[in-house]
Amino acid sequence: MKKTCLNINATHGGFSLIEIMISAFILALGLLGLAGMQSTAVKSTIEIQQRSLANSLITDITERMQLNRLWLSGAGNSYSIDSLTDANLSIPNCIGSGGVFVNCSGEDIKNNDLYEWKQKFTGAEVNASTNGENGLVEADACIAVSPASGSDGELVQIVISWFSTVKSKDAAANAGATDLTNTCGTANAHRRQLSVETYISKSS
Incomplete structure (x- = not known):
């Protein structure tokens, strides 16, 4: 009997266990990187929103002071405030429930301006309807006023401080001990600030 030998080369396909583990490891690293990028993006968005709100608030109180400049023209009259958070503010009695002003003085207007601010x-106002936090986080605001040399107006410095979720250098780290930026808000590596100096004319 004649025997015939066949040489069969079998090719095996598929992934080994090590290849699968390496692929899973690479996928896990990619997912971790994606999660980190998303977390950074969320924090950056919050930072931008907080700074935008701070800028809007400074514009708001500056416009209010300009509109009340007739009262500001009086000696000793100003919007100076050491701490907005600690200030005990309320709606003046000259303002009715419908928000109507009746014989309000310039000081009443100032008090209402600071209250609404x-x-x-x-x-x-937003929190009352949504039960959410919609203001600046752990924030404070301070206003300092000084005479403007050579004019009847005033130089007004407005500082707003708030808490950032991102730890970094204190916004007022290089400020002097008595500077408004240093005294406004709680000093720590999470403090962020927006400081603006503006001129308020007392002329009508």
Whole structure:
């Protein structure tokens, strides 16, 4: 009997266990990187929103001071405030429930301006309807006023401080001990600030 030998080369396909583990490891690294990028993007968005709100609040109180400049023309009259958060503010009696002003003085207007500014500052009006936090986080605001040399107006410095979720250098780290930027808000590596100096004319 004649025997015939066949030489069969079998080719095996598929993944080995090590290849599967390496692929899973690479996928896990990619997912971790994606999660980190998303977390950074969320933090950056919050930072931008907080700074945008701070800028809007400074514009708001500056415009209010300009509109009340007739009262500001009086000696000793100003919007100076050491801490908006600690200030005990309320709606003046000359303002009715419908928000109608009746024989309000310039000081009444100032008190109402600061009261309404604080409501916006803390997001109180929005929070009342949504039960959420919509103001600046752990924030404070301070206003300092000084005479403007060679004019009848005033130089006004407005500082808003708030808490950032991103730890970094204190925004007022290089400020002097008595500077408004240093005294406004709680000093720590999470403090962020927006400081603006503007001129308020007392002329009508």
